[in-house]
Amino acid sequence: MGSFRFEATGIEGIPEVMAGDDIAAFILEASHQGNISSASRDILVLAHKVISKSEGRIVRLSAVTPSPFARNIAQQTGKDPRVVEIILGESRRIVRMARGILVVETHHGFVCANGGVDSSNVGPGVVALLPKDPDASAEKIRRELQERVGAQLAVIISDSFGRPWREGTTDVAIGGAGLGPLIDYRGQKDNYGYEMKASLIAVADELAGAGELVLGKTRQVPVALIRGFCLVGTEGRGGQLIRPPESDIFR
Amino acid sequence: MGSFRFEATGIEGIPEVMAGDDIAAFILEASHQGNISSASRDILVLAHKVISKSEGRIVRLSAVTPSPFARNIAQQTGKDPRVVEIILGESRRIVRMARGILVVETHHGFVCANGGVDSSNVGPGVVALLPKDPDASAEKIRRELQERVGAQLAVIISDSFGRPWREGTTDVAIGGAGLGPLIDYRGQKDNYGYEMKASLIAVADELAGAGELVLGKTRQVPVALIRGFCLVGTEGRGGQLIRPPESDIFR
Numbered sequence: 432m433g434s435f436r437f438e439a440t441g442i443e444g445i446p447e448v449m450a451g452d453d454i455a456a457f458i459l460e461a462s463h464q465g466n467i468s469s470a471s472r473d474i475l476v477l478a479h480k481v482i483s484k485s486e487g488r489i490v491r492l493s494a495v496t497p498s499p500f501a502r503n504i505a506q507q508t509g510k511d512p513r514v515v516e517i518i519l520g521e522s523r524r525i526v527r528m529a530r531g532i533l534v535v536e537t538h539h540g541f542v543c544a545n546g547g548v549d550s551s552n553v554g555p556g557v558v559a560l561l562p563k564d565p566d567a568s569a570e571k572i573r574r575e576l577q578e579r580v581g582a583q584l585a586v587i588i589s590d591s592f593g594r595p596w597r598e599g600t601t602d603v604a605i606g607g608a609g610l611g612p613l614i615d616y617r618g619q620k621d622n623y624g625y626e627m628k629a630s631l632i633a634v635a636d637e638l639a640g641a642g643e644l645v646l647g648k649t650r651q652v653p654v655a656l657i658r659g660f661c662l663v664g665t666e667g668r669g670g671q672l673i674r675p676p677e678s679d680i681f682r
Numbered sequence: 683m684g685s686f687r688f689e690a691t692g693i694e695g696i697p698e699v700m701a702g703d704d705i706a707a708f709i710l711e712a713s714h715q716g717n718i719s720s721a722s723r724d725i726l727v728l729a730h731k732v733i734s735k736s737e738g739r740i741v742r743l744s745a746v747t748p749s750p751f752a753r754n755i756a757q758q759t760g761k762d763p764r765v766v767e768i769i770l771g772e773s774r775r776i777v778r779m780a781r782g783i784l785v786v787e788t789h790h791g792f793v794c795a796n797g798g799v800d801s802s803n804v805g806p807g808v809v810a811l812l813p814k815d816p817d818a819s820a821e822k823i824r825r826e827l828q829e830r831v832g833a834q835l836a837v838i839i840s841d842s843f844g845r846p847w848r849e850g851t852t853d854v855a856i857g858g859a860g861l862g863p864l865i866d867y868r869g870q871k872d873n874y875g876y877e878m879k880a881s882l883i884a885v886a887d888e889l890a891g892a893g894e895l896v897l898g899k900t901r902q903v904p905v906a907l908i909r910g911f912c913l914v915g916t917e918g919r920g921g922q923l924i925r926p927p928e929s930d931i932f933r
Binding site (some may be wrong): 435436437438439440441443476496501527530532534541542544551552553554555589593594595596597598599600601602603612613621622623624625627628629630631632633634635637638641643644645650651652661671672673674675678679680681682 | 686687688689690691692720778780781782785792793795801802803804805806826842844845848849850851852853854863864872873874875876877879880881883884885887888889891892894895896901902903910911918922923924925926928929931932933
């Protein structure tokens with residue numbers, strides 16, 4: 432069960448992140464330390480790009496030589512052949528390719544446009560890749576934060592994913608630590624005593640979306656603090672949100 | 683641009699809704715009137731089921747005679763043939779049918795499991811259908827609330843939708859009034875001066891998800907109040923969140 436109330440706040444004042452930077456320190460500095468406290472069981476939602484930057488998951492386009500296949504796909508989709516080469520490197524399968532859109536399954540198992548390779552908010556001539564292991568990245572940041580504040584908290588790493596059939600993107604949890612990403616009501620009784628069959632809620636994705644609402648794509652606010660949601664401390668990984676192929680009728 | 687902070691609260695004390703009930707009055711009663719105010723530009727997220735109940739979109743299974751086709755699909759999917767008959771009545775197209783799952787496109791254009799027909803939290807022997815015109819329902823509730831509180835606010839009607847490739851459901855906005863459902867950053871410059879190409883954010887879906895986090899499937903909290911998000915008053919309909927078929931590579 433969730434809570435009856437939470438608040439989401441964008442953490443301002445986080446500097447531009449570079450490879451090797453200590454993001455936990457940046458977050459604590461920007462949120463004035465004491466703000467993140469044990470009693471509140473805070474959830475931090477981090478735009479994945481700060482993780483990618485700190486982990487050096489940034490590729491300079493001038494260093495990339497596109498293969499003939501990448502050139503071919505680039506021509507069909509109108510993309511930069513070097514970007515396509517990088518996308519293919521992140522992919523284990525092309526799911527759909529049409530009208531300039533390239534939806535792939537990444538090595539992590541995420542199905543998303545361009546394998547998460549992104550040109551925005553990284554600087555000229557470079558692209559950002561998704562973190563190699565977003566759950567491990569979340570767990571690392573979580574441990575570093577917990578050690579310094581002496582409090583239990585949760586970390587979600589988010590990215591904006593498009594969806595079939597619905598316009599626009601919503602942020603989802605590509606990684607997480609310290610929070611069960613799903614709440615399972617299946618088998619529980621509703622208010623009428625009916626046993627629910629389909630109620631499995633992807634709360635980590637809803638929390639990532641709630642975080643996105645206070646982040647900024649055009650201003651530098653890559654971290655949101657969610658306070659009051661009461662599930663922090665339960666175990667879970669963001670990887671649990673990848674639907675297993677055997678139960679996915681859209682693979 | 684969104685805001686830097688918002689809070690979401692589940693509104694407790696809303697009674698069981700029946701056909702013809704005045705939901706706006708229920709909400710104001712439960713939230714103690716003055717709580718919803720002009721300055722705060724509140725957003726109310728309503729689980730669609732309260733709308734369906736108030737609009738009489740409830741069907742008694744005993745009144746349904748399944749067609750041979752419905753019986754056939756019922757046998758393949760393990761569903762009640764009368765429920766399948768009702769789902770088919772809500773559908774203009776079957777999108778995918780496999781492993782007991784029936785994903786259809788509704789007459790509204792939503793692509794979702796079972797055409798939104800739902801057995802939970804409605805009582806024994808009946809199912810709830812989606813509202814006939816969720817945007818109109820949202821606009822009606824919004825007008826009724828605004829008249830009584832003399833304040834500008836927004837209404838989102840939500841339902842829990844599954845997603846291909848990702849586990850669990852998230853709540854999305856199937857209807858809305860008083861709020862632009864999408865924020866379009868395309869063409870705007872990021873922090874490095876790069877012109878963003880893909881940044882169209884489905885904020886109404888993220889707000890519906892944020893609302894879900896404080897609702898209750900096993901307790902009677904069908905309405906959430908979101909306060910502090912600053913886009914209330916812009917124009918928009920939930921229908922804008924349906925991706926047009928011509929730009930949807932998954933239709």
